[in-house]
Amino acid sequence: MGKRRGRACVVVLGDIGRSPRMQYHALSLARQACLQVDIVAYGGSDPHMAVLENQSIHIHKMKQWPVRPQGVPKILNPLILLLKPLFQFFMLLWYLCVKIPAPDVFIVQNPPSVPTLVAVKWASWLRKSMFIVDWHNFGYTLLALSLGRNSPFVAVYRWVERHYGRMANGSLCVTKAMQHELSQNWGINAIVLYDQPPEFFHPASVEEKHKLFCRLDKVISQPYGICDCASYGSIGMRNCNSNETLFTTISDGDILLKPNRPALVVSSTS
Numbered sequence: 001m002g003k004r005r006g007r008a009c010v011v012v013l014g015d016i017g018r019s020p021r022m023q024y025h026a027l028s029l030a031r032q033a034c035l036q037v038d039i040v041a042y043g044g045s046d047p048h049m050a051v052l053e054n055q056s057i058h059i060h061k062m063k064q065w066p067v068r069p070q071g072v073p074k075i076l077n078p079l080i081l082l083l084k085p086l087f088q089f090f091m092l093l094w095y096l097c098v099k100i101p102a103p104d105v106f107i108v109q110n111p112p113s114v115p116t117l118v119a120v121k122w123a124s125w126l127r128k129s130m131f132i133v134d135w136h137n138f139g140y141t142l143l144a145l146s147l148g149r150n151s152p153f154v155a156v157y158r159w160v161e162r163h164y165g166r167m168a169n170g171s172l173c174v175t176k177a178m179q180h181e182l183s184q185n186w187g188i189n190a191i192v193l194y195d196q197p198p199e200f201f202h203p204a205s206v207e208e209k210h211k212l213f214c215r216l217d218k219v220i221s222q223p224y225g226i227c228d229c230a231s232y233g234s235i236g237m238r239n240c241n242s243n244e245t246l247f248t249t250i251s252d253g254d255i256l257l258k259p260n261r262p263a264l265v266v267s268s269t270s
Contacts, residue, residue: 004104005102006034007035007103008035009107011040011116011120012108013116016044018044022041026039030056036101038100040096042064093122096123102127106129108132110135113165114139121164130170132170135171135172135190166187206248217246247261
């Protein structure tokens with residue numbers, strides 16, 4: 001690889017603000033390894049302030065594939081499936097080989113696998129850098145959910161994912177189950193790296209809860225359906241009041257949780 005450059009590149013073919021694990025990687029590389037870190041990803045939601053304020057972390061936002069217009073015939077789907085990864089491939093190469101300084105190592109999130117693994121492998125070869133894959137899931141299984149297991153696109157996707165995944169200089173994964181799957185069926189020796197939340201990840205204080213519920217109060221207490229358990233019988237009766245929410249109240253200047261507050265169930269998609 002040659003002389004150390006003191007740089008690392010974190011690659012996410014997705015919204016970096018919605019990739020907390022890759023943000024943690026960037027922070028660890030900047031703080032603990034004292035490296036300059038380039039993040040190459042899509043924009044969208046903002047990363048955590050700890051990432052934005054770290055002077056050793058530099059975010060490079062790529063252009064995204066245009067949103068598919070309404071009314072495009074389904075017969076064009078195969079063409080779009082080919083053109084989109086080509087666009088992404090050349091966009092990645094442009095950023096990884098031209099826009100950023102050459103790093104010591106590329107760390108790429110998988111999935112998506114195509115064209116990410118191909119582009120990062122090529123970039124690592126051209127720039128004489130290490131190539132590390134962080135396996136969050138298998139990309140071909142996610143593609144199979146929409147196209148079906150028997151789709152030829154899924155078969156090609158799986159081959160590319162496996163072939164280029166095995167070409168990595170190192171692999172990380174999130175569970176021992178994935179480590180076993182990678183080892184037994186793909187011939188990839190991965191290291192399990194559990195998420196270690198940084199210091200800014202902590203239980204919300206009562207004040208933080210109150211501010212959150214003040215912002216969400218109208219949505220929670222006046223939903224579209226009258227059968228919502230939190231608002232049944234109260235629609236049209238509640239006014240916007242910064243001193244009280246369904247869950248919190250302010251009494252004598254102190255913010256308190258209501259003893260009769262309803263249960264709050266949150267369902268996450270990631």
